[in-house]
Amino acid sequence: MIRPVPQLALNMALLLTCCVLVVISLVLGYTPIPAGEVLRGLAGLADPKTVTIVQDLRLPRTALALLIGGSLGLSGAALQGLLQNPLAEPGVVGVSSAAAFGAVLVIYFGLAATSSWTLPLSGMAGALAATTILWALAVRGAARLTLLLTGVAIGGLSIALISLVMNLSSNPWAISEIAFWLMGSLKDRTLSDLGLAAPFILIGCAMLIASGGGLEALTLGEDTARSLGTPVNRVRMQVVLGTSLCVGAGVSVAGAVGFVGLIVPHLLRAFTDHAPARLLLPSALGGAALLLTADIAIRLIAVGPELQLGVVTSLIGAPFFFALIFRLQGEQA
Amino acid sequence: MIPLHLKGVGVSLRGRAILRDITLAVQPGGITALVGPNGAGKSTLLRASLGLVPLSSGEILLQGRNLTAVPLRERARLLAYLAQGHHAIWPIRVRRLVGLGRLPYRGWSRRAAAMEDALVEAAMARCGVMGLADRTIDTLSGGEKARVMLARALAVGAEVLLVDEPIAALDPRHQLEVMAQLRMIARGGTAVVCVLHDLQMAARFCDRVAVLAQGRIVVAGPPETALSPDVLRPTYGIETVKIQIRGQQLPVAWEVTD
Numbered sequence: 001m002i003r004p005v006p007q008l009a010l011n012m013a014l015l016l017t018c019c020v021l022v023v024i025s026l027v028l029g030y031t032p033i034p035a036g037e038v039l040r041g042l043a044g045l046a047d048p049k050t051v052t053i054v055q056d057l058r059l060p061r062t063a064l065a066l067l068i069g070g071s072l073g074l075s076g077a078a079l080q081g082l083l084q085n086p087l088a089e090p091g092v093v094g095v096s097s098a099a100a101f102g103a104v105l106v107i108y109f110g111l112a113a114t115s116s117w118t119l120p121l122s123g124m125a126g127a128l129a130a131t132t133i134l135w136a137l138a139v140r141g142a143a144r145l146t147l148l149l150t151g152v153a154i155g156g157l158s159i160a161l162i163s164l165v166m167n168l169s170s171n172p173w174a175i176s177e178i179a180f181w182l183m184g185s186l187k188d189r190t191l192s193d194l195g196l197a198a199p200f201i202l203i204g205c206a207m208l209i210a211s212g213g214g215l216e217a218l219t220l221g222e223d224t225a226r227s228l229g230t231p232v233n234r235v236r237m238q239v240v241l242g243t244s245l246c247v248g249a250g251v252s253v254a255g256a257v258g259f260v261g262l263i264v265p266h267l268l269r270a271f272t273d274h275a276p277a278r279l280l281l282p283s284a285l286g287g288a289a290l291l292l293t294a295d296i297a298i299r300l301i302a303v304g305p306e307l308q309l310g311v312v313t314s315l316i317g318a319p320f321f322f323a324l325i326f327r328l329q330g331e332q333a
Numbered sequence: 334m335i336p337l338h339l340k341g342v343g344v345s346l347r348g349r350a351i352l353r354d355i356t357l358a359v360q361p362g363g364i365t366a367l368v369g370p371n372g373a374g375k376s377t378l379l380r381a382s383l384g385l386v387p388l389s390s391g392e393i394l395l396q397g398r399n400l401t402a403v404p405l406r407e408r409a410r411l412l413a414y415l416a417q418g419h420h421a422i423w424p425i426r427v428r429r430l431v432g433l434g435r436l437p438y439r440g441w442s443r444r445a446a447a448m449e450d451a452l453v454e455a456a457m458a459r460c461g462v463m464g465l466a467d468r469t470i471d472t473l474s475g476g477e478k479a480r481v482m483l484a485r486a487l488a489v490g491a492e493v494l495l496v497d498e499p500i501a502a503l504d505p506r507h508q509l510e511v512m513a514q515l516r517m518i519a520r521g522g523t524a525v526v527c528v529l530h531d532l533q534m535a536a537r538f539c540d541r542v543a544v545l546a547q548g549r550i551v552v553a554g555p556p557e558t559a560l561s562p563d564v565l566r567p568t569y570g571i572e573t574v575k576i577q578i579r580g581q582q583l584p585v586a587w588e589v590t591d
Contacts, residue, residue, distance in 0.1 A: 004426070084422045217436055219423050220485070224416050226438040227383050228489070229409030274423040274469070 004273035005255045006284075014285035018066065020080020025062040026054065028299050060194045065295045067194075068186075068254050068286045071201045071246035073287015074280060079206040081215035081276035082239045083134070085144045086266060090247045091258035091317075093151025095130045097158035099244075102126025104178055108165045117203060120196055124248025130154045131240045138203075138236070158284035169219040184255035184310020186295055204245030204283065211238040212277030219276060219331040257310045257318020260287050266324060334397050336361050336492045336524045337382060337412075341391035344374075344381050344548075351377045351550030352548045355391070359493065361483030364515055368560075370569050375528045376417070377511040378545065379388035379495045381413050382526070396492070413491035415482060417498045417528075423470035427481050431457050434488025456488035460514055483514060494518060496527040500534065511550040512538040532573070533583045536560050544568055560584045 026042070027035050031053055040046040041054030072090060077093075079088040090096045102122040103109075111118045119135070130151075139151055166175050214235030217225035226232055250257070264286040265279055272278040291313070298307045337359040344352040352374045359365050367375045376587050379479040382393060384400050393400040395411055403411070413434070421430060433451045439449075457463050460480045465473065470584045473481060479499065486494060496515065501509040508531070518540050519525040529535045535542050535556060542559035546568045551558045562573045565584060570591075 211434065213439065216434060219417055219421055219425065219430075220433060221418075221420060221422075223380065223383070223385055224414060226385055227409060227412065227414035229406040229435065230436070231405060267422075273429055275429055276423065276426045 007272070007278055010268075010271055011285060014282055014289060017289045018285055019111050021289055021296065022062055022066065025065065025296055026058050026291055027295060029053065029058055041081050048284045056191060057188075060189045060191050061295070062292070063194050064172060064186050064189050064197065065292045066252060067198060067201050067290025068250040068257065069260055070284040070288035071205055071250055072257065072260035073264040073290070074205055074208050074261075074284040074286070075243045077247045077265040077276070077279045077283035078211060078215065078239045079261065080265055081211075081218065081279070082105060082236060083138060083144065084218070084264050085148055086152070086269070086328070087148055087262070087321070089222050089259065089262035090127075090243060091256070092155070092262060092321070093130070093148065094154030094156075095134075095151075095247050096128035096163070096251055096256050096258060097155040099123040099248045100182060100256050101158040101161050102129075102248070103181075104162050104165050105253045106185075107178055107181070108169060108174060116192065116196055120200060120249045120252040123252030124200065124244055124293050126158070127248035127251070128241070128244040130158070131244050135236055135240045139233075180308070180331065181255045182310070183308035183311070184257040186254050187306060187309075188246035189253060193253045195242055197249040200245045200249035204242040204249070207238045207242030209280055210244070211235050211242065212280050214238070215276035215280075221310060222240060255308075255310055257291065258314045259320065260290055262324070263317055264290055266320075335359065335394070336396055337526070338394040338397075339378075339382065339391070340394065342349060342378075342381060342388055342569050343387055343390035344377055345389040349388075350548055354379065354393060355548075355550055357543055357550065358528055359524045361492070361524045362519060362522050363520045363540035364468040364527055364538060364555075366539035366542045367526065367545060368530070368532065368542060368552075369530045370380070370445065374544055374548040376497055379414070379497055379526065379528060382493075382495055383412055384408060406437055410489065411492050413486045413489035413494045415486040415494070415496040415499060417501065421470045424469040426459070426467055426469050427462060427473075427566050428453065428466040430481060430486045431462075431488050434485045437489065452490065453488050454533060456484045458489060459517070460484035460560070461510075471561055476503055476510070479503055479507060479511055480514070483511060491523070493510075493524045493526070496525065498528050498530065499532065500529070508534065532560055532565070536579060557582055566590060 018122060023035065026038050033050055033053065037046050037050055038054055041050040076089045079090065079093065080086055101231055102125050103119055106118050106122045133154060134147055134151060137147055166178055169175050214230045217228050217230040222232055263282045268282045268286055269279055272282060294312050295309055298309060301307060335358045339355050339357045342352060342355040343350065349568050355378060369375055375388060381388060395408065397404050398404060434456065435449050435453060448493060457466060462480050462484050462485050464479060467479060471479065499511050503511065512534055515525055539556060541553065542556050543553040544559050544564055550566050551568055565571060565573045570589060572587045574584050574587050576585055
């Protein structure tokens with residue numbers, strides 16, 4: 001059995017891992033640049049070519065991996081706390097797919113060109129629609145399995161609608177853009193992508209972190225949580241909105257990156273004494289570390305075209321999901 | 334001052350009257366039992382007292398103040414609730430679970446942490462679960478879990494403790510333990526309200542019994558009068574006999590009347 005470790009030690013260890021990965025991510029690239037030069041490039045002190053490579057290519061990629069990975073890990077932990085199910089995750093419960101559908105609509109109608117805000121806003125609207133349906137069912141006291149299955153249905157519908165859009169699209173360029181984008185990637189993202197997503201993700205993360213105490217109380221069931229002074233409806237709203245902001249903004253910039261929110265909280269839960277509130281921050285840091293690692297691995301694996309990030313996380317995540325289901329099944333038997 | 338006073342309380346859910354004209358003054362330092370057939374409105378009465386369901390009529394006074402006017406957090410400090418079933422979703426450790434009882438007091442300052450820990454330990458000690466402090470909740474037996482949940486409710490340090498069927502799924506020994514603990518808590522000055530199905534436990538351990546039927550209080554008074562055959566016959570549709578054991582009168586459900 002894994003013993004819970006002090007919260008500070010766990011967070012510091014994860015933070016340190018993130019720092020190391022950030023450095024690796026910045027140093028790694030097609031053009032070999034020594035670490036010292038990279039640092040000077042970040043500060044704008046190196047030669048113009050290095051500054052361009054570091055600031056315009058590597059910095060957005062690294063920062064987005066950090067932000068999106070962190071927000072996905074955090075959303076997973078918070079959704080699991082809210083729906084009281086260790087299998088809940090933005091991807092599994094259809095929130096990511098719904099966000100993707102929202103964004104795909106914008107691409108299809110060519111609205112992305114009208115304003116840079118349309119894509120993230122539409123993504124967040126999709127995510128909000130999915131999360132709201134889940135929330136409405138949870139309020140009506142739906143069983144944990146029902147909620148999960150509803151999420152699966154939302155995901156299925158979103159993917160069907162995305163396929164429909166691609167089906168109806170007469171423009172082969174749009175189809176390939178949508179298809180590539182659905183696979184999820186952080187390649188060639190710019191500082192303006194970062195600037196677009198970061199505010200929403202950060203606000204979403206703040207809302208999710210703030211829901212910790214409420215999720216803790218919900219461990220004892222809704223009535224008891226209320227009797228302990230927890231504004232249960234506000235906590236639910238916080239998690240729903242926070243998840244929508246994080247996932248919607250993340251998906252519109254990086255496409256669908258699945259399973260981060262499933263893997264990370266599960267690996268860390270035992271270290272945090274299974275307490276939903278204590279799981280939040282480590283899940284954010286762990287999610288950031290996982291996505292950075294995956295993005296670094298992609299750049300190191302040289303197999304023809306670069307692997308897409310979402311493909312890699314799903315390849316790792318799906319077997320993990322299976323294993324988790326089998327284990328939960330064992331516990332219930 | 335009466336810690337919890339229900340005055341003419343009515344509750345309707347989806348147009349159906351669940352509680353009608355309930356008037357009950359809960360006294361400190363004793364246990365008030367709520368008994369009655371299934372569906373009589375006992376659990377709803379507890380939930381209404383917590384402010385979890387809206388009233389259709391009447392009012393509830395918490396220490397003389399209208400319950401709806403008392404802020405959530407303050408309400409949570411004055412009223413503790415022990416739900417039926419003792420479920421905890423995540424397998425957290427007992428110490429942390431009991432500590433959740435201190436949520437109404439949790440703030441940004443870490444200064445009081447040592448004092449908070451002491452209060453949690455005191456609650457665990459009073460319920461005899463100190464030895465379980467580092468076990469996770471999923472590894473406990475039913476009786477252990479019941480005591481841990483009671484410690485959680487006790488950790489709130491509230492003036493009023495509302496308990497919903499605390500002994501429903503327990504073996505006789507654990508039933509006696511939990512009832513004795515509730516009595517000890519009441520003797521410490523807390524007003525305990527307890528939903529019970531076991532009439533003998535109600536007669537033995539409770540100071541006052543309120544009998545509910547079809548959303549109304551039929552009788553409220555000392556166990557001897559409230560649990561008399563004449564009250565129980567129409568309420569449950571059963572014939573009871575009274576037995577005398579060690580100077581105490583206990584009702585025994587005997588047969589169904591028609």
